[in-house]
Amino acid sequence: MWEYSDKVREHFFNPRNSGPLEEANGIGDVGSIQCGDALRLMLKVEPETEIIQDAHFQTFGCGSAIASSSALTEMIKGMTLDQALEVSNQNIADYLDGLPPEKMHCSVMGREALQAAIANYRGEEWSDDHEEGALICKCFAIDAVMIEDVVKANNLNTVEEVTFYTKAGGGCAACHEGIEEILAKVMADRAGPGEVSPPPACPATPEAPKPPAKKLSIVEKIKKIEEVLESVRPMLQRDHGDVELADVQGKKIYVHLKGACSGCMMEAATLGGIQQKMIETLGELVQVLPSSHMPAEV
Numbered sequence: 319m320w321e322y323s324d325k326v327r328e329h330f331f332n333p334r335n336s337g338p339l340e341e342a343n344g345i346g347d348v349g350s351i352q353c354g355d356a357l358r359l360m361l362k363v364e365p366e367t368e369i370i371q372d373a374h375f376q377t378f379g380c381g382s383a384i385a386s387s388s389a390l391t392e393m394i395k396g397m398t399l400d401q402a403l404e405v406s407n408q409n410i411a412d413y414l415d416g417l418p419p420e421k422m423h424c425s426v427m428g429r430e431a432l433q434a435a436i437a438n439y440r441g442e443e444w445s446d447d448h449e450e451g452a453l454i455c456k457c458f459a460i461d462a463v464m465i466e467d468v469v470k471a472n473n474l475n476t477v478e479e480v481t482f483y484t485k486a487g488g489g490c491a492a493c494h495e496g497i498e499e500i501l502a503k504v505m506a507d508r509a510g511p512g513e514v515s516p517p518p519a520c521p522a523t524p525e526a527p528k529p530p531a532k533k534l535s536i537v538e539k540i541k542k543i544e545e546v547l548e549s550v551r552p553m554l555q556r557d558h559g560d561v562e563l564a565d566v567q568g569k570k571i572y573v574h575l576k577g578a579c580s581g582c583m584m585e586a587a588t589l590g591g592i593q594q595k596m597i598e599t600l601g602e603l604v605q606v607l608p609s610s611h612m613p614a615e616v
Contacts, residue, residue, distance in 0.1 A: 323415035329385035339374035346434030355379040359431035382421035390428040455486035564609035
């Protein structure tokens with residue numbers, strides 16, 4: 319559905335430096351398999367010079383996550399650790415000749431894995447700066463500090479852009495108000511004293527992703543939704559669960575979680591992962607909700 323550069327395709331089909339690195343002396347782990355993306359970055363650092371002699375990765379995620387990780391390992395070889403810390407997620411995307419906006423979170427994950435691996439080498443404690451009460455997106459465990467940092471680093475302006483770069487807001491949508499507050503704060507800081515900054519735009523703005531060339535009919539849309547559910551069903555069934563489509567109401571897709579998935583502690587993460595696949599397949603922002611949230615019939 320998305321437009322990928324030739325370089326993204328090349329790094330996806332022929333990833334560089336994939337697999338364990340036995341002589342690694344710096345390892346960074348970010349993300350989680352439950353939330354759909356996870357990355358381990360391994361560095362071999364020369365102690366006297368702090369030059370990165372080799373870098374490998376292992377990732378669980380989409381093609382963009384593989385390509386971003388592959389590109390990152392190529393970029394940082396030969397750099398000192400301090401030089402590597404200057405690599406931004408935008409640098410990773412630029413190296414790949416761009417990523418679709420909906421996939422920018424893959425480059426952000428690469429940057430965080432690099433920070434974590436360098437901290438590990440230096441014997442430092444790396445964390446994603448969670449603070450008491452600062453967890454904004456519970457579905458994907460994204461905190462206010464990360465959202466603010468990514469908004470500032472990438473000049474983001476909308477909730478939708480924040481979702482593309484961090485996944486925050488891509489689950490139940492309960493955190494959209496909190497994201498808007500962070501956007502408003504950053505915009506006020508950008509404007510400076512005495513200036514009025516515009517309010518953050520809601521998801522339905524001109525900055526929204528380009529729709530598919532041909533608008534899907536409701537029949538085509540349901541067919542694609544069923545295809546996504548079929549693709550995730552084997553994984554759920556291995557854990558004695560299952561999922562089936564309950565209803566489609568505009569941009570809200572209601573599903574029945576069955577078996578072990580019904581009432582599971584990881585229900586929000588499961589729905590969030592399914593929702594991400596729905597967004598990628600349909601080419602539009604949608605919400606995947608449990609059937610218990612369906613409005614009562616009058």
